[in-house]
Amino acid sequence: MAALVCVSDFERYAHEHLPKSARDYYFSGASGQQTLEENTAAFRRLRLRPRVLRDVSRVSTETTLLGRRIAFPICAAPTGIQRMAHPDGEIATAKALADLSSCMTLSWWSTTSIEDVARSAPGGVRWFQLHIDSSRETTVDLIRRAEKMGYEAIVLTVDMPMMGQRYDHIRNRFVLPRSLKFENFSKETASKFSETQSQGNPRMARRLQTMIDPTLNWDSVPWLISVTRLPIVLKGILTGKDAREAVERGVSGIWVSNHGARQLDGVPATIEVLSEIVHAVDGRAEIYLDGGIRHGTDVLKALALGARAVFVGRPILFGLAYKGADGVKQVMEILREEFRTAMALSGCTSLNDISRALVAHESYYWSKL
């Protein structure tokens, strides 16, 4: 087999080797998948404007996330059911990210427990992604477990008051493989879920909705802040107005995301909305971005437009499908080295050198003709 040298090589490998139902689960976007295409296409519409002759013999990619040092600004987004890609699943991801000194976000839909993930990679920077269940008590229990095990932030996913329509999941009547379990669900949530499983799709999506509280609203944010000492990040913000609402309620981070195009189809690519959000937040919270990051140059573009760090979802799953922890490490190292090279070739030696002037929309050049 030829060497895998870029994220799309790992993507091809995963596409060829995963069983159909896992492959469709990981690769799908929502509905007509317009946003899925746009997430990557929008990066290609941006052009880099490199500066030269700047002594790039030393390049540092280090930064901090909510005050915690990480070696490079590319982290793991939460993705559910990682043990379907490799038996080591979330533990493999945790080990790879800890080895590389970057941050892993563990999903609420994880097939490994909060505790096992934390114990498998001591010292790693980890965040926990949360959905608020209709029982506030079970939600608080989950937060306490994350706090106790050293997770450093709670990421509340806000773009999923109900499941997006994913045609392949419906066609395949996707259900969790029998050998796996959602390890962090409370007894109550687990029993709702097993009812769901026995019915299979298309009812599954509708029943799953009952597990996430659809009544959540802006008052839920101060409540969440009041029940934990951990910083809160809201994941799934796509407008300046919502970013402003979030900051006014005291969140520490805004995570620009369209859920990897799996929720509302027809929304913009995340990179397209980043500037609007940066202006609205005006330095009052950290801003992160995910969606369609497949190259080091994508990372550079996102940072130039104001993201503090980026997160990748599917690339982690491609790495897992290839070779567990080793595969995730390889994918992340490729992105890190591509990013470092892109920085040097643009004349940047630290993240402070990456500025808005480094990026122009393709139309800028045509308007000069």
Ligand SMILES: Cc1cc2nc3c(=O)[nH]c(=O)nc-3n(C[C@H](O)[C@H](O)[C@H](O)COP(=O)(O)O)c2cc1C
């Ligand atoms: C298979 C899959 C499962 C996901 N599971 C979750 C999840 O459990 N919680 C969540 O907040 N986001 C979830 N997401 C969204 C990711 O966190 C992230 O926003 C998205 O994957 C980024 O886009 P990318 O895959 O192009 O990098 C999932 C995405 C995928 C592809």
